Amino acid sequence: MKKKIAEALKTKFKSFGLSNEAWDRIASAKEETVKEDKDIEAAISDVATMDLIAKELQKMRDSEIQKRTDLQREHEDYKAKHPDTGDDDEKGGDDDGEKKVDWAATLKAAIADAVTPLTEKITALENLNSKKAALAGARESFFGGDYAKKYTQEAEDAWERAVELNEATGSKMTAEELADKATGYFNKAVSRKGVDTSKPFVADPPKDDKEGTIDWSAEKKRLQDEGRLPKDQ
Numbered sequence: 001m002k003k004k005i006a007e008a009l010k011t012k013f014k015s016f017g018l019s020n021e022a023w024d025r026i027a028s029a030k031e032e033t034v035k036e037d038k039d040i041e042a043a044i045s046d047v048a049t050m051d052l053i054a055k056e057l058q059k060m061r062d063s064e065i066q067k068r069t070d071l072q073r074e075h076e077d078y079k080a081k082h083p084d085t086g087d088d089d090e091k092g093g094d095d096d097g098e099k100k101v102d103w104a105a106t107l108k109a110a111i112a113d114a115v116t117p118l119t120e121k122i123t124a125l126e127n128l129n130s131k132k133a134a135l136a137g138a139r140e141s142f143f144g145g146d147y148a149k150k151y152t153q154e155a156e157d158a159w160e161r162a163v164e165l166n167e168a169t170g171s172k173m174t175a176e177e178l179a180d181k182a183t184g185y186f187n188k189a190v191s192r193k194g195v196d197t198s199k200p201f202v203a204d205p206p207k208d209d210k211e212g213t214i215d216w217s218a219e220k221k222r223l224q225d226e227g228r229l230p231k232d233q
Helices: 004-012 020-033 037-043 048-081 103-143 146-148 152-168 175-191 217-225
Strands: none
Touching: 004 020, 004 037, 020 037, 020 048, 020 103, 048 103, 103 146, 103 152, 103 175, 146 152, 152 175
């Protein structure tokens, strides 16, 4: 299953450019939550997976920074051990009239070139996670209401409409705004059934069983076998 998860990750998130080792680490973390092939897509699309990818990207970024920092330190060490004796640096050229290289600026630019794309990917993931978290929070808030639990079909329809509207406008709604939008659609739908959601929710009374409809024979026999009731004569 781990191999299948890793392949699915590489396919779905190819643009992030992680190594096979990184995908394997993420697959290992997700393996315990996936029992069947049909569960893979949902498992690799959640917020937890996005966090794992972000961490791997951060590792890549830190590694790139470290490599170039080490190069800069090696260059500085070399310069300290081999100081220039002429005036070429001050003149900005060497004996042949060639412009000297500004190694510090070059290394700084190299770090930026390597790190900026990774930082942008991490930021994109963080934004995606924020949207996913808002969606999850809104869903929990909306469907946790007593009216939504009772009128499930109207609740599902209202939620789908709210989510479609949010996506069409760039998924910019907060969790509260999305839940409020779904609630508005829901209230209109159930009002057609004469339901006023502004009033306190009153649960349906339990259905009373008519006398004699419950079969107590098994319980009676158990109590008789335990000696807690006399056996029938």
